[in-house]
Amino acid sequence: MVGVSSAGAALGTSAYFNDEESFDGNSLAAGELDLLLDYQVRYHGGPGRLEEIRGMGYDGAEVIDAEEGVYLLDEVPDTGDIEDWDQYVLEHGFCDEQARERLVNGDEISPIALEDVKPGDSGCLTTSLHLCDNPGYIWMNGSLTANDDNGLTEPESEVDDTDGEGEGELADSIETRVWYDENCDCEYDADEENGGDDVDVALVLDRSGSMSGSMSDLKDAAKGLVDELGGNARVTVVSYSSSAALDQGLTDDGAAAKSAIDGLSSGGQTNIEGGVTTAQDELLNGTNARSGADKIMVVMSDGEANVDDDGDGSADPTDEATNAKNEGIELYTVAFGSADTTTLQAMASDPADAHFFDAGDADELIDAFSRIGQIIAGEKEIFSGTLAELMGILETDDGIPLDGDRESVYDEIDGGEPAAGDHEDRDPFEPAATHCLGFEWELPTDVGNEVQTDSVTFDVGFYAEQARHNDGSGSTA
The missing domain is CATH 3.40.50.410 (von Willebrand factor, type A domain)
Structure with a gap:
């Protein structure tokens, strides 16, 4: 300030010169990282089984291919009173409040719950991942929660003498594949190689x-x-x-x-x-x-x-x-x-x-x-092997680190283990975009009586972290 002395009142003022500047209304609001899911489940279980499949809890199951015996078991979103879902999403996005209500967080949902699976049966779960507001790194995780032998039939007893919880062979017999399902059609489109x-x-x-x-x-x-x-x-x-x-x-x-x-x-x-x-x-x-x-x-x-x-x-x-x-x-x-x-x-x-x-x-x-x-x-394959092998990788650390840019040379699995999430070739996923991941399973036709009465239970999930101030190395919690 200047003019603090009042001597020389003839200058016309006795007030101090002053000025005040302020930054008012300061606030901080937490951003958002919300991972939303929708999915579709298909089952190739043989012709003429629609009513049987509906009896397994898939009340809305539909036939996709009657001759081949392919069924649509379930899908989300349930569009409710939104007549044109695609147009609604185009105008409002997946993160709109009404759209969110029709997607899922995955809690307490078991898309795959099949009985009487026979050699030659197969199925697919494709999951659409939607991040709201912010870019994020995403991991696929999971675990094998049960692999049981539920009794010995006479044919099984001739080739297998194990019985009880944790003694099943089904997890080691089911073949699986995980891939980036770019067109979200629940079908793996292999590349030229x-x-x-x-x-x-x-x-x-x-x-x-x-x-x-x-x-x-x-x-x-x-x-x-x-x-x-x-x-x-x-x-x-x-x-x-x-x-x-x-x-x-x-x-x-x-x-x-x-x-x-x-x-x-x-x-x-x-x-x-x-x-x-x-x-x-x-x-x-x-x-x-x-x-x-x-x-x-x-x-x-x-x-x-x-x-x-x-x-x-x-x-x-x-x-x-x-x-x-x-x-x-x-x-x-x-x-x-x-x-x-x-x-x-x-x-x-x-x-x-x-x-x-x-x-x-x-x-x-x-x-x-x-x-x-x-x-x-062609779509990029992430994993191919048995269900037991896949679950072993998914339950390691944060699971399989997924790549937001499939044009890069990042390998999600290295030496049978999840690759380093902070690799320079791995990119986060952008928000407000659709990213689909496919998971398919098959019980091969050459599997023998050793899997009779066996059952498996497994979890599959996804974990997301913000990309800002983050190198993708994963949670330390």
């Missing part, structure tokens, strides 16, 4: 006038997807504006596909319908189309469809997308910028949250195409 199927892929790219400032970003994203694919993939490039063009027929030459992408230029209206029908025709009838290959279409748009093949402006590409899906084509959609997210989500295959990507900027567009490329290239 592990005998994955051939795949024909159509990129359907928007080159309308509204893309004039974003073509470079689109080209980088699309070429990045091509680079993700393995040698078992063939790619076709289709683009659309007022009409659609087949820019590159199906080819296993990645350089040719990327050259076609580089040659695209923007201008015209948005005929998504034409792009879908052109891509469908090439996937199914093209010169290099393979009848035994998986068929996948990736449709990208940055606006609303405003013209169709008839040029009358009554454009709704959802019917064409439905036709493609009915022909066995798996359809991914990517919304960019001001795209019509409602239409693109309706076009995507089920589950929509695993097949629809909303990219708000160039980085998210590149990430979306990269993620789809990883999915197409």
Whole structure:
């Protein structure tokens, strides 16, 4: 302060100069890290067993494939009074209060509770993981709580003389697999190195006038997807504006596909319908189309469809997308910028949250195409072995450290033990995104009478920690 002396009152004031600044209303509010789950359980138990399975407690069980005897045992969420669950999640997110009420925390839930399991039976549990608000590291954990021999039948007594609690052979006989189920379909899609199927892929790219400032970003994203694919993939490039063009027929030459992408230029209206029908025709009838290959279409748009093949402006590409899906084509959609997210989500295959990507900027567009490329290239296996072996790993420390970025080279299991969680190649999981983990089991057909009357009980769970101020090494509690 200055002017503290009042001598010389002729200066016109006797008050001290003063000033006060303050930071008011300070507060600290704890953030949130909430791990929510939804799941689907399937059972391959032989035809004609629906009523028997419902009697095991699966009141809402449904037949998926009557001839093969595949059943949908249970699934969450129970959407209740939300008529369009996919649209609700698109608008509000999984962390919205009403959405949370329909997901689960996993407490006191036993998705797998089967009786009379026979050699050749198998099943799958796929779990969707949703983090709210903050990035986090996630571990899969569990334990074998019972492995019992519940009496000796005459056939079993000839090959097995053990009986009682902890004496069962079932845990050592059941084969299991854990993997990142990228499209959340409860089916392991092996990569090329592990005998994955051939795949024909159509990129359907928007080159309308509204893309004039974003073509470079689109080209980088699309070429990045091509680079993700393995040698078992063939790619076709289709683009659309007022009409659609087949820019590159199906080819296993990645350089040719990327050259076609580089040659695209923007201008015209948005005929998504034409792009879908052109891509469908090439996937199914093209010169290099393979009848035994998986068929996948990736449709990208940055606006609303405003013209169709008839040029009358009554454009709704959802019917064409439905036709493609009915022909066995798996359809991914990517919304960019001001795209019509409602239409693109309706076009995507089920589950929509695993097949629809909303990219708000160039980085998210590149990430979306990269993620789809990883999915197409094949899903990453985390573990394969017996149930007893799996449970032994899951009950070690925090369990198996999961990787939020499957493009990295992180190995979740090292030497039969959980790998170091703080490895530089492990990444946390981002919030407000869907990440699915698959767990499948099978009692092989060559298992003998030694497992008769045996039973197993096991727990499977997930543990999450915030990523901030954390290296992923896990809990010390």
